[in-house]
Amino acid sequence: EYMGSLPKFVIKDMKTWTIAVALVALCCVALANEEESQRRRVLVIIDNQALLSTHSQFLQDLTAQGFEVNVELANGNYKLKEYGEYKYDQLILLCTSEADPRSLKQHQILDFFDSGRNVFIAADVDISRMFRLTINDFGVEVDDVESKVFDHAHAASKIDHSLFKATNIQPFPGIDTKVGDGILFRGVGLTLTKYENFQVFGLLRGNDFTYSLKQSQRTGKTVLNQGQEVVLIAAVQGRNNARVVISGSLDLLSNELYELSKGANRKFVQQVINWNFGLAGFIRATGVHHSLQGHTEQPGEYKVLDDIHYQIDIEEWNNAAQKWVPYKATDLQLEFQMLDPYIRMPLTQKDNTATYVADFKAPDKYGVFQFKLIYHKPGYSFLDVRTKVTVRPFKHNEYERYLPEASPYYFGVFTTIAGFFIFAIFFLFDKEK
Amino acid sequence: ILFDFLKEYNKKTPKRLKIIDTFCIFLIIVGALQFGYFLIVGDFPRNSLLSGLFAPLGTMILTVCLRFQVNKETKYLNITDERAFFDYFICLITLYLAIVNFLG
Numbered sequence: 001e002y003m004g005s006l007p008k009f010v011i012k013d014m015k016t017w018t019i020a021v022a023l024v025a026l027c028c029v030a031l032a033n034e035e036e037s038q039r040r041r042v043l044v045i046i047d048n049q050a051l052l053s054t055h056s057q058f059l060q061d062l063t064a065q066g067f068e069v070n071v072e073l074a075n076g077n078y079k080l081k082e083y084g085e086y087k088y089d090q091l092i093l094l095c096t097s098e099a100d101p102r103s104l105k106q107h108q109i110l111d112f113f114d115s116g117r118n119v120f121i122a123a124d125v126d127i128s129r130m131f132r133l134t135i136n137d138f139g140v141e142v143d144d145v146e147s148k149v150f151d152h153a154h155a156a157s158k159i160d161h162s163l164f165k166a167t168n169i170q171p172f173p174g175i176d177t178k179v180g181d182g183i184l185f186r187g188v189g190l191t192l193t194k195y196e197n198f199q200v201f202g203l204l205r206g207n208d209f210t211y212s213l214k215q216s217q218r219t220g221k222t223v224l225n226q227g228q229e230v231v232l233i234a235a236v237q238g239r240n241n242a243r244v245v246i247s248g249s250l251d252l253l254s255n256e257l258y259e260l261s262k263g264a265n266r267k268f269v270q271q272v273i274n275w276n277f278g279l280a281g282f283i284r285a286t287g288v289h290h291s292l293q294g295h296t297e298q299p300g301e302y303k304v305l306d307d308i309h310y311q312i313d314i315e316e317w318n319n320a321a322q323k324w325v326p327y328k329a330t331d332l333q334l335e336f337q338m339l340d341p342y343i344r345m346p347l348t349q350k351d352n353t354a355t356y357v358a359d360f361k362a363p364d365k366y367g368v369f370q371f372k373l374i375y376h377k378p379g380y381s382f383l384d385v386r387t388k389v390t391v392r393p394f395k396h397n398e399y400e401r402y403l404p405e406a407s408p409y410y411f412g413v414f415t416t417i418a419g420f421f422i423f424a425i426f427f428l429f430d431k432e433k
Numbered sequence: 434i435l436f437d438f439l440k441e442y443n444k445k446t447p448k449r450l451k452i453i454d455t456f457c458i459f460l461i462i463v464g465a466l467q468f469g470y471f472l473i474v475g476d477f478p479r480n481s482l483l484s485g486l487f488a489p490l491g492t493m494i495l496t497v498c499l500r501f502q503v504n505k506e507t508k509y510l511n512i513t514d515e516r517a518f519f520d521y522f523i524c525l526i527t528l529y530l531a532i533v534n535f536l537g
Contacts, residue, residue, distance in 0.1 A: 403477075403478050403481065408466070408467060408470045408485065409467060409470075409478070409481040409482060409484065409485025409486075409536065410481070410485075410536060412463050412464075412466065412467040412485045412488060412489065413484060413485055413488040413529075413532055413533065413536060415463055416460065416463055416488040416489045416492050417488075417529055419456065419459055419460065419463070419492075420456075420492060420525060423452065423453075423456040423496075424518075424522070426452050427449060427452050427453070427518065428518065430448055430449055430452065
C-alpha cells in the first residue's frame with residue numbers, strides 16, 4: 001500500500017541516468033562559477049548617444065579589463081533587478097544631466113550599494129538634483145549649481161582656466177600617485193562630509209592654487225572652497241566593503257582629455273576603475289585559529305595566565321595573477337578585549353605566507369574575552385574579525401602548592417609544634433612534686 | 434616593684450609552673466615575629482598568615498588552661514596532673530591538625 005503511493009518514476013536504462021547525472025553536475029559547476037563571474041557585469045547609463053563616441057576609449061578599456069559592458073540610455077527601459085536578483089554587479093552613471101531617469105530611482109542606487117555592489121558616478125556642472133541627493137547619501141556634497149573649479153597656476157589651456165592639471169592623488173593601493181604630467185580635470189568640485197569618518201576619502205584633490213567658484217547672476221561671484229579642501233574625485237567605502245567613486249568631471253573620462261593629457265588620464269581612470277570594482281586593494285581574512293602555545297586544537301576555554309597563540313590568514317586579491325596572494329603589512333593589530341582591551345599587540349607575518357600570528361599571555365582576569373582584529377587602512381577593504389572565548393579562574397587544585405613568601409609562617413607553625421614537644425618532655429619528666 | 438615581683442615569683446611558684454611560663458613566653462615571641470612579618474609584607478597568603486598566627490596563639494590559650502589545672506590554688510574539676518596534661522595534649526593535636534591543613 002505504501003509502495004503503491006510513490007510516483008511511478010523509474011529510470012529504466014543507463015542513457016537517461018547518465019543524462020540526469022550530467023545535468024546535475026552542470027548545475028553544480030554553473031553555481032560554482034557564479035562566484036568567478038560575479039564581478040564582471042557592468043551597466044553603464046548614459047544620457048545621450050553622443051557619449052558613446054566621445055567616451056569610446058573609456059568603454060573600450062572597460063571591456064579590455066575583462067568586464068561585460070552593457071550601455072543603456074537613461075530614459076531607456078532597463079532594470080537593475082530581475083526576479084529579485086541583480087542583473088549587474090557594477091554600475092557606472094554618466095547621466096548627470098538627466099533630471100529624473102525613468103528607470104532609476106535614488107533608492108535603487110542605494111540598495112544596489114547596500115547589496116555590496118560598486119558604483120561609479122560622474123558628476124559635472126549640470127548634475128541634477130536627484131543625483132546631488134544620492135551623492136549626499138554617500139557622504140559627499142557636490143558644490144552648488146553654477147560653480148566650477150578653476151586653477152590659474154596649472155591651467156592647461158590659455159582661454160579656459162577651468163581645465164587644469166591636478167596632481168594631488170591620495171596614495172591608494174593600485175593607484176599611482178605620479179602619472180604623466182598630471183590629470184586633466186574640468187568640472188565641479190566636491191566636499192567631503194565634515195564629520196570624522198574612516199570611510200570617505202579625497203582620491204584626487206586640488207592643490208594650493210585650486211578654487212571652486214560660483215558665478216551666478218543673482219549673487220555674483222563667490223568662492224566656495226579653495227586649496228586642498230576642493231575634492232575633485234571622492235572615494236567612499238561602505239562597511240560592507242562596497243565602493244563608490246564620485247568624479248567631479250565627466251570630461252575626465254572623455255577621449256578629448258585622454259589625448260590632451262597624453263595618456264595620463266587614461267591610465268589613471270583605469271586604475272581608479274580597478275580599485276572601484278574591487279580588483280585592487282581587496283583583502284579578506286580567513287582561517288581564524290587560536291590555541292594554547294605548543295598545541296594545535298582549539299580549546300573551548302582558557303585559564304587565567306595561559307599562554308595563547310592566535311593565527312589568521314589574510315590575503316589580497318592580485319588581479320594580474322588572478323589569485324589570492326598573501327597580504328604584506330606590519331600594522332595589523334590584535335586586541336584581546338573584555339570591555340577594555342587588556343592586550344593589544346601587533347600581528348607578525350609568518351615566513352611570507354598569508355598567516356599572521358600573535359603569542360601572548362592571558363591577563364590575570366577571568367571572564368568572556370574577544371579576539372578583535374579591526375583594520376581600517378585607507379584604500380583597503382575593512383577587516384573586522386571577532387572571536388569570542390572564555391577565560392576561567394583557577395580550579396581548586398590548580399594553585400601553587402608551596403609559596404616561598406609564606407615560609408615565615410611555615411617556620412612559625414613548625415617551631416610552635418617543636419616547642420610544644422620540648423615543653424612536654426620537660427613537663428612530664430620533671431621530678432619535682 | 435618589678436624586682437620584688439620577680440623575686441616572689443621565683444620563690445613561690447613550683448618548677449612545673451615555671452616551665453609552663455617559659456613556654457608561654459617563647460610562644461609570645463614566636464607569635465610576635467609572625468605578626469611583625471605580616472606588618473612588613475602584608476596580607477599575601479592569607480591562609481598561611483592565619484594559621485601562622487593562630488598556632489602560637491591557640492597553643493598559648495591551651496597552655497594557660499593547663500596552668501589553671503596544674504596549679505593547686507586554681508585547680509578545678511579535681512583531676513590529676515597527668516590527666517590534665519593528657520587533655521591538653523589531645524586538644525593541641527586537634528589544633529595542629531587544623532593549622533597544618535590550613536597552611537597551604
